[in-house]
Amino acid sequence: MTARSRPGPIVSHQSAVVMHGLPWFGPLPERVLLTDPTRDRSQRLRFSDKVPARGRTVGAVDIDGVRTTDLVETAVDIALRCDRGHAIVVLDAVLRQGVERRTLVAALDRRPVRRGKARASRLIGIADARTESPGESLTNLVVHDLGLPTPVLQHEFSLGGHVVARVDFWFPEQGVVVEFDGLAKYRDRALRGGRSADQVIVDEKLREDAVRSFPEVERVARATWRDVMPGGRAPQILARAGLPVPRGVDRTPSW
Template sequence: MERLTLMTTPVDSATARSMRRRTERGEFLRIGHGVSTPAQAFRDASEAARHRARIDAVLAASRPGLIVSHVSAVVMHGLPWFGPLPDRVALTDPTRDRAQRLRFSDKVPARGRDVATVLIDGVETTDLVTTAIDVALRSDRGHALVVLDEVLRRGVDRHDLLAGLESRPTRRGAQRARALLELADGRVESVGESLALLVMHDLGLPRPELQHEFSVDGRCIARVDFWFPEQGVVVEFDGLVKYRAGEVRGARTAEEVVIAEKFREDAVRAVPGVRGLARLIWREVLPGGDAPSTLRRSGLPVPLASRTTPTW
C-alpha cells in the first residue's frame, strides 16, 4: 500500500508558525494531533492510503496499548471495501469500559475482554476473525458481507467466526451477524458478487451455486458467478472493470473484450438446461437499484412486490 508523508509540528516556534500558515493556505492537511500531510498528495491518494495515513497519524500521538480495529483493521489487512472510508480511526481500548469519540478517532471499550491481535507493519491490529466480527456487528449488511466473504476466501474457518461471535458479551446485532455468517461464502470473488448474493437472498430466491462450471464434451466453456439449476438461470455480476482497466484487459482492446464476452455468453446460452441469463451491474445491486426487474426478466421467481433493490 502506498504510504503518505507525515510531518509532526516542529519544536521551534518560527518553523511551527510557517507550518501553520501553510496549513491555513491549504498546502498541508492536519490528520492527527500535531501531525500533518501534504494536502495534494492526500487528495491524490487512494481511499485506503488516506485512511492508513490517518491511522499512522493517530497512533503517533496516542499512548501505547491501543489496537487498530473495525474498519481501520479492514484497511490494515487489505480487505476489500467499497465507498468512502471514515475520517476517524477505529481503535479498541482494553482499558476502557465506555466508548469515546474524539476528533481523529473513535475508541471502542474492551475492558475485561481478550482481544486477539496481529502485528501488521509493526501496528497492533485485530486479527482477521475479530475484525470480521467487529464489522459484522457494527457495519451495514452490505459492507459486512463483503468482509466476511473475503475472510472466508482467505481460509478462515466459519466455525472460528461463529465462535468469535458467540464469545462477545453483547447480544446487540448478534442475530443479524449470525445470519450473515450463514450467507457468507468464500467462493465469492468480488465485492459486486457479494452484494449480488445479498440482493438475491433478500429477494427470497433459492441459494444459487457459486462459480459453476459449464462443460461441453469434457471441456469447460465457461465458469459463471451464480447458477440456479431449478430455474435454469445464470446470473453474472458485470463490474465493467474488464472493459475499462488496462491491467484487467491485458493486451486486448475494450472492443475485443466485449466481443469475447458475447461469444462466451452465446456459448452459455447454448448449454442444455440454460433458459435465462441475467447481468447485474453496480447501480442495480445498490439499494434502490433495478436488480429485481433484471432478475425477474431472466426467469427467476422474484416477487412482483419487490420493485427495487432492498436496503441493507
C-alpha cells in the first residue's frame, strides 16, 4: 500500500532500486540516498545523502519496514537523475511490473523541476515492457538513438502451429533478427538448466539455424554488453546485418 505525506526521509533513487529488487548494472552508490520532504536543501551525512523535496508529495511504500519511494517515484527519480542507459533499464522494469506509461508521464509532469525533464519524458516514451533484460533495454535504446525502424520485440517464429523460436528484435521490412547475447546463459549454472556451457552453445547454434531457415529471415545479428555500451560496435553490427544505420555512425552513442 502506498503511504503519502508522512514526514521524514524516504529511501530513494538507486537505494530504492535495490529495495524494490529492480535490475541494475555496474556499481551502486556506497551511500544511502534519501528523499526528505522536510528539506529544501541537500544534506550530506556520514552514511547517506539527502535530496530535498519540501512541499512535494512523495509516493512511498514500506518494504521490510523501511519507508521507500514507490515504483513510480523511483522510476521518475532515476529518469531525472541518472544517465539514459540506467534510466531505460529501470523504466522498462517498472513497466513490466504493471505500472502504466501514463502514470509515469503524470508523475513526471508534477515534478517542479526543469533540468532533465525533457530527456526523462523522451525516455518514458521509449521505454518498453517487452524487453526482458537490461541488455535488451540498452539494445532497444541503441535502436532508437540510431533512428532505425521500430522493431517487433519478442517476435515468435512458428511452424505448423508450433513456436520454433522467440527472438529479441525482429525488423520485418529488412528481414533482420537481432539478439542480445548477455553471455550469462553460458557462464551461470543456474541459467544453464543442468546443461554444460558447450551444450548451451550447441543449442544456441541450432536455435539460430532454425530461425535462419524461415524464408523471411535474411540475416541474424548478435550484440553483447560491450557492443551496446557507449563507444561499442553495435552500429557496425546492425549495419552489416542490413539495417539503415546513418552513414558515418560506427560507435554506440553516449548516454
